[in-house]
Structures are given as structure tokens and as C-alpha cells.
Amino acid sequence: MDVRTFWLAGRPATGDTELTVTNSHDGRVVGRHSVPTDAQVEEAVAAAHAVARQAAALPVHVRAEALAHVSRRIAERAEEIAQLITAENGKPILWARGETSRAVATFRFAAEEARRWSGGVQRLDTEPAATGRLAYVSRVPYGPVLAITPFNFPLNLVAHKVAPAIAVGAPVVIKPAPATPLSALLLGEILAETDLPPGMFSVLPIENERASALVQDPRLPVVSFTGSAPVGYAIADQIPRKHVTLELGGNAAAVVLADADLDWAAQRIALYSNYQAGQSCIAVQRVIVEQPVYDAFVDRLIPAVTGLVTGDPADEKTQVGPLVSEHAAERVEQWVQEAVAAGAKVLAGGTREGAVIAPTVLTDVPDDAKVVCEEVFGPVMILQPAASVDEAYAMVNDSKYGLQAGVFTRSLDAAFQANRELEVGGVIIGDVPSYRADQMPYGGVKDSGIGREGLHSAMEDLTYEKVMVLTGLTL
Known part of the structure; x- marks a missing residue:
């Protein structure tokens, strides 16, 4: 060679x-x-x-x-x-x-x-x-x-x-x-x-x-x-x-409001929590769902996550590959296990094989768990219900990071409220925070x-x- x-x-x-x-x-x-x-x-x-x-x-x-x-x-x-x-x-x-x-x-x-x-x-x-x-x-x-x-x-x-x-x-x-x-x-x-x-x-x-x-x-x-x-x-x-x-980087949030297209939101969030094996600064990590549609959204999200093709990165069909090293995967696995030990429930994934972490969905995660407040940089997402739009946006801001956030809504009022209130460098309406056009300004606030x-x-x-x-x- x-x-x-x-x-x-x-x-x-x-x-x-x-x-x-x-x-x-x-x-x-x-x-x-x-x-x-x-x-x-x-x-x-x-x-x-x-x-x-x-x-x-x-x-x-x-x-x-x-x-x-x-x-x-x-x-x-x-x-x-x-x-x-x-x-x-x-x-x-x-x-x-x-x-x-x-x-x-x-x-x-x-x-x-x-x-x-x-x-x-x-x-x-x-x-x-x-x-x-x-x-x-x-x-x-x-x-x-x-x-x-x-x-x-x-x-x-x-x-x-x-x-x-x-x-x-x-x-x-x-x-x-x-x-x-x-x-x-x-x-x-x-x-x-x-x-x-x-x-x-x-x-x-x-x-x-x-x-x-x-x-x-x-x-x-x-x-x-x-x-x-x-x-x-x-x-x-x-x-x-x-x-x-x-x-x-950050711990990017996707907000799903009650008027959102739930099928679209579930497909996009499932894919972009796990693309690049979650090793993206704007991969979806926190998913905040307005309470009236929480159960219906979860019912759509879990099949979308478990349906992702995981495995050999050289395979044309693979959507989720390995992390950059087995050491990196071991760290992500440890963070998930710490969250579970503190009371979190695993709705999907949670397992590791070598450098591959199965796409993972957690709920009931304590606010101080690393998978919530730090950057996971792996294929792990956290589900959190919110009682209202105001509470959802407050939850997005309850982070030391502020890179980008996504808001799934059909409401212009909710979109402009997000733009006013969210403490991030970019607000993506109708899609995941993982969207980036290479010519647009890109960067964050706070520790991002x-x-x-x-x-x-x-x-x-x-x-x-x-x-x-x-x-x-x-x-």
C-alpha cells in the first residue's frame, strides 16, 4: 500500500x-x-x-x-x-x-x-x-x-x-x-x-x-x-x-407542535437523529413533542427508527453505520446505561456491537443525564413531552448549547415566535435542525x-x- x-x-x-x-x-x-x-x-x-x-x-x-x-x-x-x-x-x-x-x-x-x-x-x-x-x-x-x-x-x-x-x-x-x-x-x-x-x-x-x-x-x-x-x-x-x-456543536432539539404533519416529522427525526451515526453537531438529540400529539407521534417514530438499515457503511442500503471508533461507541453506550440506571426507559435500540450503536430512543430521562445536557455525538435521541408551545420553546433554551433547532409546525405565528425566542444560531421551520445549506450563515450561541x-x-x-x-x- x-x-x-x-x-x-x-x-x-x-x-x-x-x-x-x-x-x-x-x-x-x-x-x-x-x-x-x-x-x-x-x-x-x-x-x-x-x-x-x-x-x-x-x-x-x-x-x-x-x-x-x-x-x-x-x-x-x-x-x-x-x-x-x-x-x-x-x-x-x-x-x-x-x-x-x-x-x-x-x-x-x-x-x-x-x-x-x-x-x-x-x-x-x-x-x-x-x-x-x-x-x-x-x-x-x-x-x-x-x-x-x-x-x-x-x-x-x-x-x-x-x-x-x-x-x-x-x-x-x-x-x-x-x-x-x-x-x-x-x-x-x-x-x-x-x-x-x-x-x-x-x-x-x-x-x-x-x-x-x-x-x-x-x-x-x-x-x-x-x-x-x-x-x-x-x-x-x-x-x-x-x-x-x-x-x-450542541444537543440539537426538534420541536413537534400539535399542528405538525406527524408522519413527515417522524420520518425526518428518525433519519436525522441517526445519520452519520449521530456524529453531527446538528443531529437531532432532543425531541420535544406537544402533549396532545405525543402518543400519536411516538407511535410513528419508533417504527421509523427501527426500520433504519444499520450495518456495513459500504453497502448502498445502509443508513446508519459505525461510529468513528469502538472507543467512541463505548462512551455512547455508557451514557445510555447511566441514563437507564437513573430511570430512563429504552423504546428502541440501546445496544452496541463493536463500533455500531443501534439507533436508540429514550424517554423519562432525568434532566441532568449526560444524554440530555451534553452532546451525545451518537445515534441517540431523547423524547420529552411539553404542555404548550411556550413550554416547548423554554425546554429548547434550557441548554448550555445553542446551535440550531427544528420546529415542525404549520403556524406562521409559532414559526415567528420560535425565531424570536429560541436561543440558537439557526431555526429550521418544518424540518429537523440538521438542515444546512452551505452558503447560509452557520454557527451558534452560548457554548455552541x-x-x-x-x-x-x-x-x-x-x-x-x-x-x-x-x-x-x-x-
Whole structure:
């Protein structure tokens, strides 16, 4: 089996050691990759720092065409990439193909946004003292970006950091998750086909414990991290003077009100509590159902959950595959067992086989159980009845997280009330909180993070406003 190179300042490179990537379903070796030495990591950072001015000055057409090229090449290699995602992540091929398609769109949106990215002007002669003055307002990159990405979307969450950085003219150093680095390395291969200058990107598959030096390096003034809240806030605490964006997940709630289409709600909630084996920041975890339809909804939900196809992620029919590792599955199993010991009832699932957790539905769960108040990151949902719309929304807000929420209702009043009252970054009406369009602003409040993804929003997050005032003009 060939050993994959990593990408050092835009070129392939090898280090002194190698790491092996395995499939969580059957344990087979998926690939091996070379690991950068400390000297090579230093070289990557130095190259990003050195090219920063050139990168910021790149003509828009160069940035946009590079992004468009990446989009086209991912589309051309879509099946190969999807198979790689499934192999290294354990994600069913159904979802891996979806992730690949989303990455195509993410880079395409970035190319489009890059071409629209422009400054603005303000007349300043609104007061006599500013007669003849005009302000030109542009956005300037803070500088090179350190992108730390998670395992659950090993291609598209890398894309959401790389694409906006290139679009604004910021070099980017990518540290992919150790469990799933191969997709990012393949993306590096495609980036290397573009006309971006050397140093514009590096992909460094290093161990997590080596990332601290990168985080603290002053030549990387922006750190964009997606992962768990404890790790994210520990990073932010280390670097109070840097610009930090954090996407830290949540325990997403789906609210089913009495006027909802119960069949639609049950099918969507069943699927999107368990897609990606629940390893999504916006997978449905808490299901809050208005009391008059609670029993009828449960009667629809349980068959929808137990009818999901679980098993080999390479099988075209599989909807729920393994977690990223058996260790991760053991943690989820333990949390379920703790809830049951505290009085919870299991309506479906609750069992584990290797890295696979059967899609699980719990009810009568104590409010302080981990499966309620923490992020499970596994195929587990909690059912909770609510006496009214007001109580349902209060229950959504009774969380330290606030990423997205879904509300199943036909009522515009209930929809706008949700938008006013729910303490989340996104409210999805008529569907699960798991819905995300890659061009829309995406991020949360409270312990769900700081900043926004979505191409235009992320581009703003990576830049600051700069004002040039022209004087002595006849306007």
C-alpha cells in the first residue's frame, strides 16, 4: 500500500514517520500517510507567513478560478472521494456521496463569492467639515489561517475553512483530524493543481498533542476550530489576542407542535437523529413533542427508527453505520446505561456491537443525564413531552448549547415566535435542525461557539474593515 504524502507549502512531502488509518467497521487498513517533522511544520508556517502579502494582493480572478477548479475536480472524482470518506470515517456511502456533493457546492459558492467580494464607498460630506471627502471601505485578511478540522465531515468541513480563506486571499494551514486525514490530503492534491502561489496552503496530518505550538504561533493570527467545546475554549484561552472562530456543536432539539404533519416529522427525526451515526453537531438529540400529539407521534417514530438499515457503511442500503471508533461507541453506550440506571426507559435500540450503536430512543430521562445536557455525538435521541408551545420553546433554551433547532409546525405565528425566542444560531421551520445549506450563515450561541461559517459569513470573519479617506474631491 502506497504511503500518502502530505502537502507542505503547496508541494508533496514526506517526513520520518508514518501513521495508519483503519476502517472502524471491520478494522481493515485504509491507508498510510507520512507525518511531518517539527522542522517541516515550521517550514509550512514560515511559508504561509512569507506569502501573506502576495496572497492578499492576488487578483480576484486568480482566487476565483482556483476555487472553481477545485469544485470541478471534486465533481470529476466524486465517487473516488466518497469511497475514501466511507473507508476512513465509517460513514455510509449514502452520506459520503452527499458530503462530496456538498464540497463541490462549497467551493463553487466560494468562487462566486470571491468574484462578488468588493469594497464600498461612503460620502463623508454629510457635514460641512468633510466637504470633498469620500471613504473607500475594503476588507483585508487578518493573515494566515490555522484550520483545525474534525473527523465527522473530513472533506466538507475542511472545505468550509479552506474555501473562504482562499477567497479572501489568506494562506491556510490545515490540521485534519488524526482519525480521518486522507480526505484532506486528497483535497491538497487537487489544490496543488491550481495556480495558487507556493505557501498558500499546507496540509499537515500531525497528532493532536503537536497542535498546541501551531495554535500559539504568532505567524498564524487566525485560528478556526471545529470540534468539542472543552477543546475549543481551551484553545481560545491560550490565545486571547488572536482572532478565533469556534464551531463547538450542541444537543440539537426538534420541536413537534400539535399542528405538525406527524408522519413527515417522524420520518425526518428518525433519519436525522441517526445519520452519520449521530456524529453531527446538528443531529437531532432532543425531541420535544406537544402533549396532545405525543402518543400519536411516538407511535410513528419508533417504527421509523427501527426500520433504519444499520450495518456495513459500504453497502448502498445502509443508513446508519459505525461510529468513528469502538472507543467512541463505548462512551455512547455508557451514557445510555447511566441514563437507564437513573430511570430512563429504552423504546428502541440501546445496544452496541463493536463500533455500531443501534439507533436508540429514550424517554423519562432525568434532566441532568449526560444524554440530555451534553452532546451525545451518537445515534441517540431523547423524547420529552411539553404542555404548550411556550413550554416547548423554554425546554429548547434550557441548554448550555445553542446551535440550531427544528420546529415542525404549520403556524406562521409559532414559526415567528420560535425565531424570536429560541436561543440558537439557526431555526429550521418544518424540518429537523440538521438542515444546512452551505452558503447560509452557520454557527451558534452560548457554548455552541463563536463566529459563523457559510461562505460570505466566513469571509467576513477572516477579514477586517479598512478605510481609506480621499480628500479634496469634487463630488
